[in-house]
Amino acid sequence: MQHLSFQELFPHILFADFLRYFLVTGTAYLVFWVVFFKRWRHRIIQRKSPEVKKMWLEFRYSMSTVLIFALIGFGILSMKNAGYTLIYDNFAEYGGWWFIVSLALMLLLHDAWFYWTHRLMHHPKIFRHVHLVHHRSINPSPWAAYSFHPIEAVIEAGIYLLIVFTIPAHGLALFIFLVYMITRNVLGHLGIEFLPKGFLNNRWLNWHTTTTHHDLHHKHFNHNFGLYFTWWDRWFGTEDPKYRETFEEVTSREKVSEKPIPARVLKILVGAILLTNVAYAQSPVGTWTTFDEDKGTPRSIVQIEEKSSLLEGKIVSLYLQPCEPPDPVCSKCSGEQKDAKIVGMRFLWGFKKVDDKWTAGYILDPGNGTTYRSNICLENADTLKVRGYWGVFWRTQTWKRVK
Ligand SMILES: [Zn+2]
């Protein structure tokens, strides 16, 4: 085979490694957390959405892992070209059976490698220097699939070296293995249990790990170290004692049904809306209730006004949680708003009307002092969709008009 230089080959490997991460992770995030979110929200294992800030951190660490995987990938390819590895190109050399057996061996070897290196990284002397980065995601999102400290990324990549020097593997078998590995990694951090209830009662299937299995590892740290299979955790007594119970609880939850409002009630409501809200029917101007994203309970009442063709909003009152101070201040805010009272605070500004949307504005979350780029769209006269952006991520909140 023709020998390509680092400059010629490395960008391609880097791009392929990035695509492998980004396509699988992005697809999982879009399908479960955006497009079909309503269908899956009752299955959110820890009952709360991953924080946008954390997802951004997970993404950044994953990029450093992609770089490390690509460097090691380049090394392996160079060694293959020099004839040092057991990777083969001619399918007939080992035949169809070996192709399947080699795939199974790769998975078994990787599972063992992962379990034992993972336990090693949980050793108190090593944990905080290496593996803590991955465990900063207590409620992980799919973007955490590659969220490793650089040393952990090198340890994770050790399996590639182990395979290419011990198992004769066809290039296609290696490719399938890599795709399965990233898919399993992404699903382990999905945060939503998508498998059917009863999966763990099936003795032919329950040797495979589930999303709940790895999610519990992030929540409790000290159990469920396995990757693909459950047997190492069972043999060495490290399976989370609450694993089966948690899986049953999550998969038994009722789907949140959105019952249609009876036609008679709808008529009365529409009449009332027309009578009281004609002036503001097509505008976000007015008073709105905001809701806690995780619990769905009312969080605050806010007032939106239009000033010089721009929207501006302030917090009118708060639904205080137990133990919250009666008149809380924004301790995490910066600048002028540092320690300012939250009630009365100007928290929304700069939205401009473009077609049927209000865009390019900002919203300050007094809970964490962060300002988000944001768009507002009036879904109907009484429902406002507020979308906040953080880097490439976004979250949409629904606000309801106060009558
Ligand atoms: Zn993890």
Ligand SMILES: [Zn+2]
């Ligand atoms: Zn761990």
